[in-house]
Amino acid sequence: TAGITQAPTSQILAAGRSMTLRCTQDMRHNAMYWYRQDLGLGLRLIHYSNTAGTTGKGEVPDGYSVSRANTDDFPLTLASAVPSQTSVYFCASSVAGGGTGELFFGEGSRLTVL
Amino acid sequence: GQNIDQPTEMTATEGAIVQINCTYQTSGFNGLFWYQQHAGEAPTFLSYNVLDGLEEKGRFSSFLSRSKGYSYLLLKELQMKDSASYLCAVRDGDYKLSFGAGTTVTVRA
Numbered sequence: 157t158a159g160i161t162q163a164p165t166s167q168i169l170a171a172g173r174s175m176t177l178r179c180t181q182d183m184r185h186n187a188m189y190w191y192r193q194d195l196g197l198g199l200r201l202i203h204y205s206n207t208a209g210t211t212g213k214g215e216v217p218d219g220y221s222v223s224r225a226n227t228d229d230f231p232l233t234l235a236s237a238v239p240s241q242t243s244v245y246f247c248a249s250s251v252a253g254g255g256t257g258e259l260f261f262g263e264g265s266r267l268t269v270l
Numbered sequence: 271g272q273n274i275d276q277p278t279e280m281t282a283t284e285g286a287i288v289q290i291n292c293t294y295q296t297s298g299f300n301g302l303f304w305y306q307q308h309a310g311e312a313p314t315f316l317s318y319n320v321l322d323g324l325e326e327k328g329r330f331s332s333f334l335s336r337s338k339g340y341s342y343l344l345l346k347e348l349q350m351k352d353s354a355s356y357l358c359a360v361r362d363g364d365y366k367l368s369f370g371a372g373t374t375v376t377v378r379a
Contacts, residue, residue: 187365191369196371198371201366201367204366215368259313260315261312261313
């Protein structure tokens with residue numbers, strides 16, 4: 157079972173360029189999330205989607221956009237990358253609502269903006 | 271918003287017990303989670319508490335006191351493979367999950 161697949165695994169990007177991080181899940185989970193992880197700051201929520209067709213802003217949304225055209229895909233776009241967006245990005249999904257609602261994470265995408 | 275505090279680092283000896291504390295302040299509460307994250311890997315789910323008390327799962331136990339905004343993760347019979355970061359996370363009233371900065375546990379022989 158693939159679970160959550162993120163691409164690319166790592167990328168070096170010039171400042172000012174645009175980039176889309178891809179995320180696909182095969183668990184039919186309603187909710188999907190994008191987090192960034194930085195040393196000493198932990199995981200911070202960028203954007204989320206509780207169901208296909210809806211998205212919401214997390215703690216650190218500026219400079220990022222997302223879309224949720226269907227249940228499986230949740231791409232994260234950086235329109236004009238800046239060095240402060242250098243980070244490890246994790247996509248996650250969960251069953252929204254009842255149960256433990258635990259998050260299942262992808263393997264992460266390491267982005268370096270120069 | 272959320273305010274989640276946990277120690278930055280802890281060191282313990284193989285076979286020993288370590289307790290990782292987590293305090294939190296949230297707008298609404300819908301559960302507390304502990305995740306384990308090995309270096310360079312994705313976080314993986316360890317435990318979930320939504321009611322006060324102790325949840326035991328093998329060598330790992332997690333405790334919650336909602337009135338005190340406090341939880342701990344107890345790791346017993348430490349093994350070298352338990353060296354990792356342990357993340358405390360709180361689900362708020364809107365069902366969004368916020369994470370603490372994580373506690374790096376180093377297990378020494």
